[in-house]
Amino acid sequence: xxxxxxxxxxxxxxxxxxxxxxxxxxxxxxxxxxxxxxxxxxxxxxxxxxxxxxxxxxxxxxxxxxxxxxxxxxxxxxxxxxxxxxxxxxxxxxxxxxxxxxxxxxxxxxxxxxxxxxxxxxxxxxxxxxxxxxxxxxxxxxxxxxxxxxxxxxxxx
Numbered sequence: 001x002x003x004x005x006x007x008x009x010x011x012x013x014x015x016x017x018x019x020x021x022x023x024x025x026x027x028x029x030x031x032x033x034x035x036x037x038x039x040x041x042x043x044x045x046x047x048x049x050x051x052x053x054x055x056x057x058x059x060x061x062x063x064x065x066x067x068x069x070x071x072x073x074x075x076x077x078x079x080x081x082x083x084x085x086x087x088x089x090x091x092x093x094x095x096x097x098x099x100x101x102x103x104x105x106x107x108x109x110x111x112x113x114x115x116x117x118x119x120x121x122x123x124x125x126x127x128x129x130x131x132x133x134x135x136x137x138x139x140x141x142x143x144x145x146x147x148x149x150x151x152x153x154x155x156x157x
Contacts, residue, residue, distance in 0.1 A: 015057045015079075017117035020149045021124045025062070027092045028109035029134075036111070040134045045090045045114055045146075048123035049082035056082040058118035060090065062098045065112045072112055075102040082122075090114060121148060 025043040032038030049056035059079045064072030075098040082088060095114060096106045116124060124146040131139045 015119055016153050017057075017059065017119055018151055018153050019118045019121055020151050021116040021118075021122070021146045022149070023114040023116070023124065023126045023146050024111075025095060025114050026111050026128065027095060028107065030109045037130065039130055039132045039139065040136075041109070042092065042129045043095075043114070044127040044129075045116075046087060046123075046125045046127070047082065047090070047116065048087040049084060049120065050123050051120050052084050054120050055084065056118050056120045056122060058082065058116055058122065060094075060098065060117075061115050062095050063113045063115060064099075064104070064107070064110050073099075073102075073104045075099050075104060077117070117151070124148075 023043070023045050025045075026036060026041040027043055029040050030036045030038055047058070057079065058081070059077040061077045062075045064074070066072035078098055078101065080088075099106050116122070126144045126146055128142045128144070129138055129140065131137060
């Protein structure tokens with residue numbers, strides 16, 4: 001059932017996802033389209049299970065943004081798990097994995113959202129960096145704590 005490093009119990013039958021996080025992603029080499037500077041853009045998403053008593057069952061997907069009101073493509077949800085106080089990081093390799101298993105061709109440059117749904121509250125932090133090219137010096141960096149959205153059900157709110 002599980003591939004690419006997840007634990008076998010990920011996506012256990014009957015898991016209800018109460019909390020959602022929508023993380024903006026900007027990835028790849030931009031030709032300098034409106035609103036996004038020319039250069040290489042990178043997004044890293046850090047996820048931490050702060051609960052000392054519960055395991056976090058979570059699932060992730062990528063929703064690509066289309067241009068000018070045209071909806072983009074959406075990957076399938078893929079289930080994962082974090083034990084108490086564990087953390088993980090998702091980046092362009094993980095986003096590409098999610099697009100590939102759907103299957104959606106991985107664009108050279110894309111914007112969209114990395115969507116996380118979990119059965120417990122998580123710490124989610126996004127790190128955005130950009131540089132003129134992949135081998136050049138860092139031009140900018142931003143760190144953002146991502147707020148949750150309550151989806152309903154018995155998880156509180």
